[in-house]
Amino acid sequence: MSDMAPADLLYRRRKWRNTIFVSLAIASTVFGLLWLAWILTTLLFNGIGGLQLDLFTKMTPPPGATGGLLNAIVGSLIMIVLAVLIGTPIGILAGTYLAEYGRHTRIAIIIRILNDILLSAPSIVVGLFIYELFVLTMGHFSAIAGAFALAIIVIPVVVRTTENMLRLIPDTLREAASALGAPAFHVIRLVTWQAAKAGIVTGVLLAIARISGETAPLLFTALNNQFWSTSLLKPMASLPIIIFQFAMSPYEEWHRLAWAGALLVTLTVLGLNILARILSARKH
Amino acid sequence: MTVISRDAASAASAHPPDATQNQRAARWLERTDRLFFSLTFASALLVLAMFCAMFIMLLKGSWPALDAFGFRFFITQVWNPVKDQYGILAQISGTLITSFLAMLIAVPIGLGIAIFLTEICPPVLRRSIGVAIELLAGVPSIIYGIWGLFVFAPLFQRTAQPWLIDLFAPVPVLSTLFAGPPYGIGMFTASLILAIMILPLIASISRDVFETVPPMLKEAAYGLGCTTHEVVLKVVLPYARSGVVGGAMLALGRALGETMAVTFVIGNAHKIQSSLFAPGTTISAAIANEFTEATTPLYVSSLLTAGFCLFFITFIILAAAQLMLRRLERLPGGTHS
Numbered sequence: 001m002s003d004m005a006p007a008d009l010l011y012r013r014r015k016w017r018n019t020i021f022v023s024l025a026i027a028s029t030v031f032g033l034l035w036l037a038w039i040l041t042t043l044l045f046n047g048i049g050g051l052q053l054d055l056f057t058k059m060t061p062p063p064g065a066t067g068g069l070l071n072a073i074v075g076s077l078i079m080i081v082l083a084v085l086i087g088t089p090i091g092i093l094a095g096t097y098l099a100e101y102g103r104h105t106r107i108a109i110i111i112r113i114l115n116d117i118l119l120s121a122p123s124i125v126v127g128l129f130i131y132e133l134f135v136l137t138m139g140h141f142s143a144i145a146g147a148f149a150l151a152i153i154v155i156p157v158v159v160r161t162t163e164n165m166l167r168l169i170p171d172t173l174r175e176a177a178s179a180l181g182a183p184a185f186h187v188i189r190l191v192t193w194q195a196a197k198a199g200i201v202t203g204v205l206l207a208i209a210r211i212s213g214e215t216a217p218l219l220f221t222a223l224n225n226q227f228w229s230t231s232l233l234k235p236m237a238s239l240p241i242i243i244f245q246f247a248m249s250p251y252e253e254w255h256r257l258a259w260a261g262a263l264l265v266t267l268t269v270l271g272l273n274i275l276a277r278i279l280s281a282r283k284h
Numbered sequence: 285m286t287v288i289s290r291d292a293a294s295a296a297s298a299h300p301p302d303a304t305q306n307q308r309a310a311r312w313l314e315r316t317d318r319l320f321f322s323l324t325f326a327s328a329l330l331v332l333a334m335f336c337a338m339f340i341m342l343l344k345g346s347w348p349a350l351d352a353f354g355f356r357f358f359i360t361q362v363w364n365p366v367k368d369q370y371g372i373l374a375q376i377s378g379t380l381i382t383s384f385l386a387m388l389i390a391v392p393i394g395l396g397i398a399i400f401l402t403e404i405c406p407p408v409l410r411r412s413i414g415v416a417i418e419l420l421a422g423v424p425s426i427i428y429g430i431w432g433l434f435v436f437a438p439l440f441q442r443t444a445q446p447w448l449i450d451l452f453a454p455v456p457v458l459s460t461l462f463a464g465p466p467y468g469i470g471m472f473t474a475s476l477i478l479a480i481m482i483l484p485l486i487a488s489i490s491r492d493v494f495e496t497v498p499p500m501l502k503e504a505a506y507g508l509g510c511t512t513h514e515v516v517l518k519v520v521l522p523y524a525r526s527g528v529v530g531g532a533m534l535a536l537g538r539a540l541g542e543t544m545a546v547t548f549v550i551g552n553a554h555k556i557q558s559s560l561f562a563p564g565t566t567i568s569a570a571i572a573n574e575f576t577e578a579t580t581p582l583y584v585s586s587l588l589t590a591g592f593c594l595f596f597i598t599f600i601i602l603a604a605a606q607l608m609l610r611r612l613e614r615l616p617g618g619t620h621s
Contacts, residue, residue, distance in 0.1 A: 018511035022404055028396025029405075029413070032487065035480045036420045039431045046434075093327035101324060111328050114335045117602045120534060121595070122541020124568045125338065128575075128591040132341040152334060159331060183313050185320040213424020216543040216568070220575050240426050244544065247430045255434070262430050266423060273422045277415070 043263055050260025060226055060242060063251045069261050071228045072242040078230065079143055079222060079238060080211055083150030088204055090151075091158025098159070099166035100188055112163075119156040124216035126152045131220045143229075143236035146222025153214060154207040161203025165196040202276045209272035213265050215240035239265055338595065346589035348582060357589065363554035363570075365579070370586035372567070374554045376593065378471065379566040382546065383539040385475035386482060391532055393479075394486030401487075402494040403512050403520070414491065421484035429548035432477040433469070437549055441468030445561060463559035467551065472560040474550040481545050482535040489531030493524045493612065530608030537602040541594060543568040567594040 054068045061067030094111070102108025126149050134145040169192050177187040193200070223235040224245060243261045246254035349357060349370065360371030401414055445466035452458035462472075497520050505515045521528070551563020552573050567590045578584045 014511055014514070018513040021511075021513035021516070025396045025400040025404055028393040029400040032393050032397050032483050033413070033416070036416075036484070039423075039428065039435075039480070042431060042435050043427060090327045090330055093324045094331050097324035097328035101321060102328065107332075108328070111332050113603065113606050115331050116606050117599060118331070118335060120537050120541075120598075120602055122543070122568060122598055124541065124543045124571055125342070125591050125595045125598075128345070128571065128588060129338045129341050131575075132345050132588070133337070155331065155334070183317040185317040186313075188320070209422055213426060215424075215426045216572060219572055223576070240424065240544075243426055243430065244547075247433060247548070258430060259434075262427050266427055269422055269424055270419055273419055 040266075043259070043266060046259040047261075047263025050256050051263065055257075055260055055264075059228055060237065060246075060257070061253065062226070063249070063254065066253055067257070069239065069242060069257060069264075071225065072237040072239045072261065073264075074228075074230070075143070075222070075225070075237040076212070076239040078232075079147045079150055079218070079236065080208060082144070082147035082232075083154050083211055084204065084208060086147065087151035087154030087207065088158055091155045091203075091207070092162050092200060094155070095159040095162025096166065096188060096193075098163045100184070100192065115156050115159050118152075119160060122216075123153060123214055124219070127217040127220055130217065135221060138233075140233075141221065141223035141235045142233045143222050144232045146218045146236060146238065147232075149217035149221045150211045150214060153211050153217065157207040157210055158200075158203050161206065162196075162200050165199030165203070166192055168199070169195045198279050198282065202280045205272050205276040205279070209269045209276070212268050212272070213240055215244055219244075342588060342592040342595055346585055346592045349585035349589045352582060353586075357586070358593075361554065361556055365583055368580055368582050370582070372570075372586070372590050372593065374556050375565055375567045375570050375590055377556050378550070378564040379540055379568070379594070379597075381560075381564075382471055382475045382478055382550070382566055383536060385472070385560075386478035386539050387532065387536055389476065389479035390483045390486055390535065394483050394535075395490055395528070397483075397487040398490035398494055399516055399520075401491050403516060414488070417484045417491075418488050421488055424544075425481060425542055426544040428477050428481045428545040432473060432545065432549040436477065437468035437473055440473060441466045449561070460558045461560050464561065466561065467563060469549045469551045469563060470559075470561045471550065471557075471564040474546045474564075474566070475560075477545050477549055478539050478542060481542065482539050485538060486531060486535045489534065490524075490528055493527030493531060494520055496527065496612065497523045524612070526608045527612040530605045530612065533601050533605035533608065537598045537605060540601065541568060541598050543572050547572045567591070 054066070055070075056068060056073065057070060058066075058068030059071050060069060094115075098108050098112055102111070130145050130149040130152070134148060135141055138145070173191055173195065174187055177191045178184075182190070218238050218241050222238060222241070224241045225235045225237040229236055239261050243258045243265070246258035246261070249255070353360075353370065357371050358376070359373055361374040362369045362371045363374065364370070397417065401410055401417075405413065445468065446464075448462050449464045449466060452462040501519050501523065502515055505519045510518070546566050547569040550565055550569050552565050552569060553563040554565055554570070557564065571587050571591055575584070575587050578587055
């Protein structure tokens, strides 16, 4: 029996190692999820008190006074809508080129890689770029510059999802339409875009979710505005910038508004993400 | 690979029935077809142009600073708006140190979560935890920042920080790294918050990569009597290696360029200090804090140069990440999506 001992030992050692390994994996999951749960619960706890009607009906207050976030909410909405209007058509068309025409051509491969890099490029650099391009040439900060900065973040997201979704469409569908004599434009418009509609809309929703919380690209493009303004040529308030400004201030009331704004932004982003998920799940 | 023939319309018009009406329709089709192609191609080129324009505009903007300070700009840590003297060594080192520390914390934990989700987790929980992590990856960074400033930093300052300072005081190297006073905010706090922020990203990318490992390979190993530990270490990880490295580099790219989560808690001190508990700065935090207040052209240009550096560093990291992730797609048995 003595020669069984080493094998037995090895067996026990392997089992023991496995137990440690599995517990480490479980521990890291618990650890990671705990931090994230902590952040979300404090956000909910601190922000929920501020989610009153005043938040949506009153302007951002001067220090010491009470107020809401109306101008920031409207500013964010205006710039997001503009950015989506500018970015979505470009993104969908570029994604269509990559999936339908370009495919394996060298230029398509280069554009694909650069697009993926833009997808995670630092957003503050986008802000600097738009500052150089628009703010300097116009001579002042403006909402339209902010919208352009956000559009630059929308484009790569839409390009990526559009291309991915179009590539899921089987080529037999395209070939069937082409065999009937339909030109490429009609094949794409009536067959592939139709088939990939839900996926493309998902991409746009994800892009909106992404720019709803973006702060860095707005810092020196749209700047900020304590007052009500809907002029696209003037600086405009936005939720993330107001959160930043109010959180860094020493005033208690501003902190309260910053938390409420943060909760509002997070709920919007999570809501859009869930909506996108439901939409793409129904498709498949 | 079949690419739709752009000549479909012209081929149809080559054999018209006999009416000129059909010919006109075919010509119209051909024209809209060509117009549509040019539109998509132009949009795709716009992405390329956008990238090049960013590069060129930032380089152009940083010219005055590079002209005035030369290479000295990158190796000095003077940051004196009053005397108009600038060097970005402190920002560069702050960016690299915070990102490195964040990766050190987030990569093992993120991999642990991915291993848990693919190999250990009961199927009931798998979907919900996976979805939760993906949703968390979308939470805007300003939320992490505001939480760090108001919740974590004060708590850290009162509890863990003094304890850590006392704990490491007798250890030679660690005593300098973890030297007091406890401010709450600083390089260490910034790194920790960065780590929490990139954690869902690393976890969800690694999980996606692990799921590309063909089940046959894993089942074969389990069939030979391998433990989970051995399967992960000897089958899953070697197969998914380039994807995991690519995913980690993608997260590194995010961490390097992250602005808001860091700006709140780093303290904005343009100085390289030996203690991780001391306030510091990063490229993006410096730009976010000072750009609108930059008064002299040289000040603006210096910040633009910092931005160019950041763009350049992240470009290299992200390009490498893309190459690694793309290599995974070509592996045999992998899913092509």
